[in-house]
Amino acid sequence: MNILVVEDDGDIGAMLSRGLNAEGFDVEVATSAEAALDAARAYNPCAVVLDIMLPDGSGIDVCRALRSAGHSGPILFLSAKDEVADRAEGLGAGADDYIVKPFEFAELVARLRAHLMHRLGGAKDTRLNAGRLVLDLVTRQVLFGEIHVRLTEREAELLALLMATPNRPVARGDIFDRLWASQGGNSLNVVDVYVGYLRTKLAEVSRAGGPQVATVRGRGFMLELAGAGGGPH
Structure with missing residues (x-):
């Protein structure tokens, strides 16, 4: 399955790319809101792991744009913003999950797989x-x-x-x-x-x-x- 990672921190983006590749996913990394939307159109990812604070805009807006464009796969926010209001805004924008940085990679993978399996109608899997x-x-x-x-x-x-x-x-x-x-x-x-x-x-x-x-x-x-x-x- 192909995953779009939207993350402007080069170290975090590289870690996610290596880790998700090791888990069997194909990964595309975008470092800005504009690049994320371009990659989503070209790449048609099964799921998106999305930072909120991007250099040219908000991941919230990216999430809304993806949903408006018909993207139905899981979107997981990965953000340092940890207030309840931040989580509520992210989920309200159409995201399936909200994970706060710093995070455990294993938990991210487990949640990502769970959301993908639910989308495929195989929650029991x-x-x-x-x-x-x-x-x-x-x-x-x-x-x-x-x-x-x-x-x-x-x-x-x-x-x-x-x-x-x-x-x-x-x-x-x-x-x-x-x-x-x-x-x-x-x-x-x-x-x-x-x-x-x-x-x-x-x-x-x-x-x-x-x-x-x-x-x-x-x-x-x-x-x-x-x-x-x-x-x-």
């Missing part, structure tokens, strides 16, 4: 499944039978990555590139730390016969489904 394990991408709840576990944004993002290829290892470097590199991370050790956090959160699930995060020596980590065998833990 905000849940990922691996065997009997269910992860709700919006609430970050893990469900396994009667067991309910709540994850942090980063833990949920890590689990979602492993759930995409159950019983197949994902290299530490690949995990780092997907989850940390775009945000300035510089040490692979953070992967091991968060794998440890995730194992602790899933301990009850594992004891109940559910999936567990396994270490595959020399190859990385994988979500091992019950009865599948696998590498040492």
Whole structure:
């Protein structure tokens, strides 16, 4: 899916472009209101991530113009303006969501995906499944039978990555590139730390016969489904 990011801060725009590309989106970045409208006409994005304070106008006006032009995809404001009145104005202009800077990238991605899935009529698909394990991408709840576990944004993002290829290892470097590199991370050790956090959160699930995060020596980590065998833990 193609995403239009409208952001005049070069560092934030580059981070969003790298991160969303890593999540499988095609990204176009515009740095002004005029460029945003031109890009929307040329690019026809599935969704727009939109700053409010732009050098040549307001993102509020851009949002209204997009809606007037027939853009029906999700529009998410990403702004440092955090007053209730600011949020109300943004949502009143036709936006689907309003996220305040500074923000967690994982939360932005989860909200973006949720809005896209709702637009496609597939709200139920905000849940990922691996065997009997269910992860709700919006609430970050893990469900396994009667067991309910709540994850942090980063833990949920890590689990979602492993759930995409159950019983197949994902290299530490690949995990780092997907989850940390775009945000300035510089040490692979953070992967091991968060794998440890995730194992602790899933301990009850594992004891109940559910999936567990396994270490595959020399190859990385994988979500091992019950009865599948696998590498040492």
